[in-house]
Amino acid sequence: MTTDTTTPPTLSLQPTATHCPYCAFQCGMTLSVDDVGDVGIAGNPAFPVNRGSLCVKGWTAAAALNHPERLTTPLVRDADGMLRPASWDEALDRVVEAIERARERHGNDAVGVFGGGSLTNEKSYLLGKFARVALRTANIDYNGRFCMSSAAAAGIRSLGIDRGLPFPVEDIAGAQVVLLMGDNPAETMPPMMQYFDEQRANGGRLIVADPRLTPTAQRADLHLRLRPGTDAVLANGLLHILIRDGMVDAEYVAERTEGFDRVRAEVLTYWPERVERITGVAEAELTRAAQLLGAAGTAMILTGRGAEQQAQGVNNVSACINLALALGLPGRPHSGYGCITGQGNGQGGREHGQKADQLPGYRRIDDPAARRHVAAVWGVDESSLPGPGRSAYELLDSLGQEGGVRALLVMGSNVAVSAPHLNNVAERLASLDFLAVSEFFLSETAILADVVLPSAQWAEEEGTMTNLEGRVIRRRQACEPPSGVRDDVAVICELARRLGSGRHFEYASVEEIFEELGRASAGGPADYSGITYAGIDANDGVFWPCPGEGHPGTPRLFTDGFPTASGRARMFAVRHQEPDEAPDEEYPLFLTTGRNLAHYQSGTQTRRVPELAEMTPQPMAEVHPSTAGRYGLRDGQAVRLSTRRGRADFQLKVTRGIREDTVFVPFHWGGRQAANRLTNPALDPTSRMPEFKVCAVRIDGAENTADDTTTTTER
Ligand code: SF4
Numbered sequence: 001m002t003t004d005t006t007t008p009p010t011l012s013l014q015p016t017a018t019h020c021p022y023c024a025f026q027c028g029m030t031l032s033v034d035d036v037g038d039v040g041i042a043g044n045p046a047f048p049v050n051r052g053s054l055c056v057k058g059w060t061a062a063a064a065l066n067h068p069e070r071l072t073t074p075l076v077r078d079a080d081g082m083l084r085p086a087s088w089d090e091a092l093d094r095v096v097e098a099i100e101r102a103r104e105r106h107g108n109d110a111v112g113v114f115g116g117g118s119l120t121n122e123k124s125y126l127l128g129k130f131a132r133v134a135l136r137t138a139n140i141d142y143n144g145r146f147c148m149s150s151a152a153a154a155g156i157r158s159l160g161i162d163r164g165l166p167f168p169v170e171d172i173a174g175a176q177v178v179l180l181m182g183d184n185p186a187e188t189m190p191p192m193m194q195y196f197d198e199q200r201a202n203g204g205r206l207i208v209a210d211p212r213l214t215p216t217a218q219r220a221d222l223h224l225r226l227r228p229g230t231d232a233v234l235a236n237g238l239l240h241i242l243i244r245d246g247m248v249d250a251e252y253v254a255e256r257t258e259g260f261d262r263v264r265a266e267v268l269t270y271w272p273e274r275v276e277r278i279t280g281v282a283e284a285e286l287t288r289a290a291q292l293l294g295a296a297g298t299a300m301i302l303t304g305r306g307a308e309q310q311a312q313g314v315n316n317v318s319a320c321i322n323l324a325l326a327l328g329l330p331g332r333p334h335s336g337y338g339c340i341t342g343q344g345n346g347q348g349g350r351e352h353g354q355k356a357d358q359l360p361g362y363r364r365i366d367d368p369a370a371r372r373h374v375a376a377v378w379g380v381d382e383s384s385l386p387g388p389g390r391s392a393y394e395l396l397d398s399l400g401q402e403g404g405v406r407a408l409l410v411m412g413s414n415v416a417v418s419a420p421h422l423n424n425v426a427e428r429l430a431s432l433d434f435l436a437v438s439e440f441f442l443s444e445t446a447i448l449a450d451v452v453l454p455s456a457q458w459a460e461e462e463g464t465m466t467n468l469e470g471r472v473i474r475r476r477q478a479c480e481p482p483s484g485v486r487d488d489v490a491v492i493c494e495l496a497r498r499l500g501s502g503r504h505f506e507y508a509s510v511e512e513i514f515e516e517l518g519r520a521s522a523g524g525p526a527d528y529s530g531i532t533y534a535g536i537d538a539n540d541g542v543f544w545p546c547p548g549e550g551h552p553g554t555p556r557l558f559t560d561g562f563p564t565a566s567g568r569a570r571m572f573a574v575r576h577q578e579p580d581e582a583p584d585e586e587y588p589l590f591l592t593t594g595r596n597l598a599h600y601q602s603g604t605q606t607r608r609v610p611e612l613a614e615m616t617p618q619p620m621a622e623v624h625p626s627t628a629g630r631y632g633l634r635d636g637q638a639v640r641l642s643t644r645r646g647r648a649d650f651q652l653k654v655t656r657g658i659r660e661d662t663v664f665v666p667f668h669w670g671g672r673q674a675a676n677r678l679t680n681p682a683l684d685p686t687s688r689m690p691e692f693k694v695c696a697v698r699i700d701g702a703e704n705t706a707d708d709t710t711t712t713t714e715r
Contacts, residue, residue, distance in 0.1 A: 017474075018458070018459065018474070018477075019473055021118070022344055024346045024467055024468040025467065026344060027044075027050035029041050029044050029054060029058060031459055032478075033479045041060075041061060050191040054191065056615065057612065060611045064440065064457065065457055066482075071440060071441060072484040074090070075451070076451050077449070077450045083447075088486065091452075094450065096498045098434035098436070108386070109386070110404075112407070113135070113140040113354075113408070113411070114396075114408060115143070115412055116144070117343030117346040117350070118343050119411065120348075120510075122464065122513040123463065124348060124349045125517040127140070128353025128354045128358075128359070129378060132378075133384075133496070136386055137389070138356070138387055139389040139395055142412075142413065143343070143392065143418055145356075146392060146419070146420075146690060147343055148346050149350075149684075150308040150317055150689045151164070151303055151308050153686045154315075155339070158570050159562055159563075161525050161562075167334075167336055168555050171556075174202070175199055175204055175334045176204050176299060178207070178300045179289065179323075180220075181231055182231060182303060182308070184215065186218075187215055187216070207221065207292065208224070209226050209307075211227065211306075212592075212622070212657055212658045225281065228592045229310060229312075229590070229694040231307040231319070234279050235323050236267045236322075236574060237272060237274075238286065238289060239270075242293070243267065247294030248327070252328030256331070257571055258571065262572075263322050263573045266574065298329075298333060298335045299329055300335060301337050302339065303338075305693065306594070307320065309689060309690070309692040311682040312684060313689045314686045318572045318574050325337075325571055331558035346468070348465055351466070351526040352520075352526070359371065359520070360520035361523070361527060362521075366387060366388055391683070393683060399432050406432060406433040408435050416429065416445040420676055421680070421690075422674050424681070435448060438488055439452060439454070439455060440605070443604045458475060460480060460481040461475065461481075461489075463489075463514075472541055515532075525545070528545075529549075530549055535553075579694040581643075584696060586696075589697050590662040591697035592664050593667045598612040599612060619675065620666070621639055622655050623658065624658050625655075627663075628654045636652060638702035640702050641698070642699075644696070645679070647677065648674055648678055667679075678695065679691070680695040
């Protein structure tokens with residue numbers, strides 16, 4: 001386990017097999033460190049997921065390791081308001097003092113923890129344990145709440161379990177039809193496209209539902225250019241046609257599902273003309289998509305953030321799951337429903353206890369049996385474990401408020417860029433009594449902190465990640481972190497020691513943490529108890545659930561039933577709701593947000609990689625030529641977007657690949673270019689997912705705008 005600090009980089013001259021630091025595809029790569037410490041990257045053809053391919057982000061990932069802006073010493077904020085270098089001792093003392101002060105004055109729940117979906121399984125687990133055992137706070141959540149929570153909630157309530165893809169990604173190539181709802185892997189995880197290309201080369205058809213003609217949609221046989229916020233209507237409309245035309249798998253529905261009658265009664269009202277009116281998808285295209293799905297021997301319905309990041313995200317996914325169940329897909333070869341996870345450890349990060357309502361193994365924190373089991377593994381009294389805390393946005397919205405969080409530790413997240421309604425989040429961060437941030441770079445969040453802890457990066461640490469298939473893989477250390485940098489595992493354990501809980505955080509290695517995680521997860525929905533580092537090494541990863549020693553893991557779920565009380569999948573009738581905010585006279589267009597090829601999430605790393613910064617140096621607002629004409633705008637000019645929450649500045653890209661009523665912006669930038677200054681924090685009632693993907697916006701040429709008066713993010 002990496003602990004410190006003063007050792008110079010030790011170099012591995014043997015290539016090390018590990019995985020990309022970025023997205024959930026977790027491409028296998030080998031790292032070679034030369035004798036001056038430069039790291040070379042090659043795709044690993046032996047890893048069966050990416051099969052040697054990497055995207056431009058993966059190829060260039062090493063640039064963030066030896067980057068000149070890398071933080072290599074803790075920083076503390078002085079009385080004059082400036083951050084200055086400090087020793088680890090001083091920095092950790094400050095953190096502990098602030099935690100103790102907040103607890104003394106306001107109670108345990110006044111201390112909050114905000115984690116991330118890129119942290120390893122071991123860190124995610126340890127952070128959850130740290131919050132519950134060392135801090136005894138209910139208030140821990142993470143940025144995966146902004147990513148996967150709607151698909152997770154819908155998967156659990158319908159299928160009994162949340163594993164992004166319930167089959168290996170290679171199964172895609174054998175699907176006769178794939179419907180992708182709101183996902184753009186050609187930009188977000190390009191090596192995945194090899195499976196869609198293979199699928200189409202095998203004679204399969206790809207249908208993409210997206211308001212934009214994305215690079216993925218350009219490769220589709222059918223593009224359904226739906227209006228933002230109407231995904232459930234589209235799915236209900238498809239099911240309406242399947243029922244009308246007798247293309248439902250009645251035997252499967254009768255034997256393996258429950259709730260179909262209620263769903264049928266609901267979707268009867270989604271006749272094609274009505275669906276066309278609401279979604280903007282022509283009746284002929286809707287019928288064509290339904291016919292392709294209904295006639296296919298094997299098919300998949302896959303969702304991405306487009307459908308999920310809405311205040312009705314759970315309903316959107318439920319409507320897609322209904323469609324898959326009505327077609328008899330889950331559990332059949334080359335078929336099923338799946339969600340394409342986004343963040344690097346978006347899957348594992350949501351399984352082991354950094355969610356506000358959760359304990360390791362995907363157990364509920366309000367389940368007495370789960371509490372007893374985990375408390376026994378942790379060696380604490382069950383009654384000492386806090387209950388459910390606030391979800392991510394609600395936690396951020398509580399900062400500095402009466403009864404809210406007063407001291408916050410952020411690890412692996414850049415909330416000053418990635419949270420919705422950023423002007424509010426900036427105000428809330430500024431009102432904290434204390435903020436500590438563990439980061440590699442002085443990110444937009446770290447720059448606001450009272451204490452910044454320089455942390456190790458992916459190539460400098462050991463651990464495991466769980467990719468979008470539920471395959472648990474090894475992140476292997478290829479080089480030492482720079483002198484002065486500590487990894488988060490060491491930091492969490494040391495903070496726990498200083499807070500008086502050290503005996504619960506004594507580990508000889510990261511592997512030992514994984515073994516404890518396995519015991520804590522045993523018997524839970526995400527059971528890792530049979531997974532070992534040796535087993536992962538021998539098998540290119542192990543798919544959970546893997547309950548107990550000698551179990552081979554479970555690459556394909558639902559082959560014999562669903563892990564629900566009845567063993568059947570549950571269908572939920574979904575009624576369309578309008579988005580929280582619809583265009584009106586003042587804000588006449590839809591705004592939707594997303595990613596582009598060159599950048600990852602809040603851009604903390606990728607905006608610092610020269611090749612990527614050069615590829616896409618700034619965010620572009622995409623509008624249709626007719627929209628540009630209507631507002632007197634020209635391609636390439638500066639524009640300002642405004643919503644009820646704030647304003648942000650972009651360069652205009654005029655493209656026919658977007659609906660006339662919609663503006664698209666990427667969310668990888670901060671400050672005046674932050675898309676999340678605009679987004680709506682309306683939450684899904686079940687998943688607590690904010691409505692990132694649809695709100696009402698106005699667009700103006702920059703020369704027509706008044707001075708910016710939006711809230712500053714400086715503390
Ligand atoms: Fe692979 Fe994703 Fe990394 Fe690209 S960003 S190399 S797709 S893991």
